[in-house]
Amino acid sequence: MEVIIVPAAPDVGSAAAGIISRLVAAKPGAILGLATGASVERVYAGLVLAHGRNALDFSGVTTFNLDEYVGLARSHPASFHAFMEEHFLGRVNIDRRRVHFPPTEGGDLPVACEKFEHDIRAAGGIDLQLLGIGRDGHLGFNEPTSSLASRTRIKTLTSATREANRSRFGEKEVPLHVVTMGIGTILEARHCLLVADGPAKADAVARMVEGPLSAMVPASALQMHPRATIIVDEAAAAALSLRDYYREIQRNKPGWQQ
Numbered sequence: 001m002e003v004i005i006v007p008a009a010p011d012v013g014s015a016a017a018g019i020i021s022r023l024v025a026a027k028p029g030a031i032l033g034l035a036t037g038a039s040v041e042r043v044y045a046g047l048v049l050a051h052g053r054n055a056l057d058f059s060g061v062t063t064f065n066l067d068e069y070v071g072l073a074r075s076h077p078a079s080f081h082a083f084m085e086e087h088f089l090g091r092v093n094i095d096r097r098r099v100h101f102p103p104t105e106g107g108d109l110p111v112a113c114e115k116f117e118h119d120i121r122a123a124g125g126i127d128l129q130l131l132g133i134g135r136d137g138h139l140g141f142n143e144p145t146s147s148l149a150s151r152t153r154i155k156t157l158t159s160a161t162r163e164a165n166r167s168r169f170g171e172k173e174v175p176l177h178v179v180t181m182g183i184g185t186i187l188e189a190r191h192c193l194l195v196a197d198g199p200a201k202a203d204a205v206a207r208m209v210e211g212p213l214s215a216m217v218p219a220s221a222l223q224m225h226p227r228a229t230i231i232v233d234e235a236a237a238a239a240l241s242l243r244d245y246y247r248e249i250q251r252n253k254p255g256w257q258q
């Protein structure tokens, strides 16, 4: 795992946007796995800026989102479709035919989930998967005790996650069920890029990076990934016992690794 500690939340967003922008510039047909949540809003803001200022071209990019609520209209402001529209898809020149979300409608969701997995493989696999982390260490909506080999499927949210995501729902109940890429699906991405900021994430970040590999902390599965980059601000890095070591690594990166 590469742990990059930056001063504050805006720096997390700009560093992650820089990595994604360089990938898209070098590979205009890149396959991106995308995430939602407050932590990734600034990443999208950086990408939208790169599109506007530097003409970063998203027309050949294919996207697969991590997760979505079951039984929530796409047009509902709390849906992840709406989030993506507001922060990214509606603000860059993406070809809608290349945009994919996990299936949450229709009669046979398990079959539709298999098709989603097939579509990822048919596109050539995900080049870079953007991720946030839940306070309980969840990845996507893979709650604690999710199989570390899981594939895209229906999950039931914990009450803590429903509470954490309540703000966008107003008076409406947060759905109990979601469809999420599995941890096995996420681990197949060629590069995993996770961002976190703020003190509320410090414990989850420390358990992900330095704790035991455990289904109780789904994000700890990234310890198994050959190329996982974790970008955190000082507040989210506060509980990392080796944080000075991670800083030293960044300061002394050999040229070939920059």
Ligand code: GLP
Binding pocket: 035, 036, 037, 038, 039, 040, 066, 067, 131, 132, 133, 134, 135, 138, 139, 140, 141, 161, 165
């Ligand atoms: C939701 C999403 C996750 C995200 C998490 C953290 O549960 N399904 O993908 O990582 O929220 O969100 P935030 O960045 O808003 O704290």
